[in-house]
Amino acid sequence: MQKKYLLAPGPTPVPPEALLAMAMPIIHHRAPDFLPVLESAKKGLQWLYQTKNDVLILCSTGTGGMDGAVSNFLSPGDDVLVINGGKFGERWTKICQAYGMKVEEILVEWGYSVKAEQVEASLKKNPKIKAVFVQANETSTGVYHDIKSIAAVVKKTDALFVVDAISALVAHDIRTDEWGIDVVIGGSQKGVMLPPGLAFVSVSDKAWKMADVAKTPKFYFNFKKERENLSKNQTTWTSPVTLIIGLNAAIKMLQDEGLENVLKRHDKLARATRAGALALGLKLFPKESPSNALTAIEAPAGVDGQAIYKDLRVKYGITGAGGQDKLKGKIFRIAHLGYADTFDVITAIAGIEMVLKGLGHPVKLGTGVGAAQEILMK
Numbered sequence: 001m002q003k004k005y006l007l008a009p010g011p012t013p014v015p016p017e018a019l020l021a022m023a024m025p026i027i028h029h030r031a032p033d034f035l036p037v038l039e040s041a042k043k044g045l046q047w048l049y050q051t052k053n054d055v056l057i058l059c060s061t062g063t064g065g066m067d068g069a070v071s072n073f074l075s076p077g078d079d080v081l082v083i084n085g086g087k088f089g090e091r092w093t094k095i096c097q098a099y100g101m102k103v104e105e106i107l108v109e110w111g112y113s114v115k116a117e118q119v120e121a122s123l124k125k126n127p128k129i130k131a132v133f134v135q136a137n138e139t140s141t142g143v144y145h146d147i148k149s150i151a152a153v154v155k156k157t158d159a160l161f162v163v164d165a166i167s168a169l170v171a172h173d174i175r176t177d178e179w180g181i182d183v184v185i186g187g188s189q190k191g192v193m194l195p196p197g198l199a200f201v202s203v204s205d206k207a208w209k210m211a212d213v214a215k216t217p218k219f220y221f222n223f224k225k226e227r228e229n230l231s232k233n234q235t236t237w238t239s240p241v242t243l244i245i246g247l248n249a250a251i252k253m254l255q256d257e258g259l260e261n262v263l264k265r266h267d268k269l270a271r272a273t274r275a276g277a278l279a280l281g282l283k284l285f286p287k288e289s290p291s292n293a294l295t296a297i298e299a300p301a302g303v304d305g306q307a308i309y310k311d312l313r314v315k316y317g318i319t320g321a322g323g324q325d326k327l328k329g330k331i332f333r334i335a336h337l338g339y340a341d342t343f344d345v346i347t348a349i350a351g352i353e354m355v356l357k358g359l360g361h362p363v364k365l366g367t368g369v370g371a372a373q374e375i376l377m378k
């Protein structure tokens with residue numbers, strides 16, 4: 001028998017409290033029983049997002065929220081700015097191009113974060129830009145972009161600021177209203193500690209005004225219809241009832257812990273993971289602004305990063321993630337997101353030590369674990 005450990009950046013482990021809630025008998029999504037369920041979910045998401053805005057609940061993965069964040073606020077031919085620093089930055093570009101937008105990219109070298117000055121320069125150069133798209137956390141590289149400073153630049157213009165926070169929510173402090181972020185996308189299978197299947201989108205008044213004039217065709221992801229139905233504690237289409245029940249249980253756990261404590265926990269787990277990797281003589285892939293959601297680690301010279309990822313999973317039951325695209329074989333990634341604690345990090349670092357030794361890389365067992373423990377015990 002081999003025990004499994006899920007330490008990937010999504011899906012992440014689901015706590016027993018949420019699993020038990022979702023095991024309750026199904027209720028009908030148009031019945032009175034469901035109204036208080038969705039009402040609770042609405043309020044819980046506003047708490048998590050730190051917003052008074054409506055937070056739409058969509059039956060989709062996070063990419064559905066990204067898709068709708070393009071089609072609902074823009075028209076074909078609109079100029080948009082995309083921060084492209086990884087595979088998910090590329091996704092913004094592909095979605096915008098699919099809907100006929102004119103895309104201008106700020107290409108950020110993988111492993112680095114965008115600078116607010118770069119965004120400001122692009123907006124000054126092209127005042128016709130209608131929206132700025134960015135990831136809070138670029139999951140493919142393990143880099144966090146400074147959303148606060150970018151928001152300060154964008155809100156001086158007429159452009160919308162649209163943030164994919166799918167893997168950043170819970171791990172990082174995303175102050176939607178205080179920072180003036182117009183559209184924030186989240187997903188259920190990351191820090192929110194649920195199975196895949198829900199996307200969340202908060203929308204500002206500024207964005208709703210743009211929705212009134214947007215001409216891009218849309219049907220399933222029609223945010224104005226979703227907002228209208230949300231006011232009645234309904235969703236436009238068949239509600240993912242079980243997931244929303246689980247959402248309430250997961251958010252209650254986060255509220256009981258307290259948002260400040262949740263953020264501190266993720267910060268400590270991230271610092272411990274980074275310390276463990278560095279103590280083993282490994283290099284972190286991010287050259288700046290490492291994420292608190294996951295840690296991207298460079299494979300040592302002569303060792304295939306995919307072999308590290310595979311051996312962690314096959315030999316020791318630890319599922320992390322490999323590198324994507326041009327980073328395949330060059331890095332591996334370990335998440336510490338959502339339902340994660342001290343011993344998830346210790347398990348991950350111990351597993352890395354054992355895999356590296358098994359692959360013939362010189363490593364003194366316990367070195368990385370000890371470094372991580374020093375931080376975790378503080």
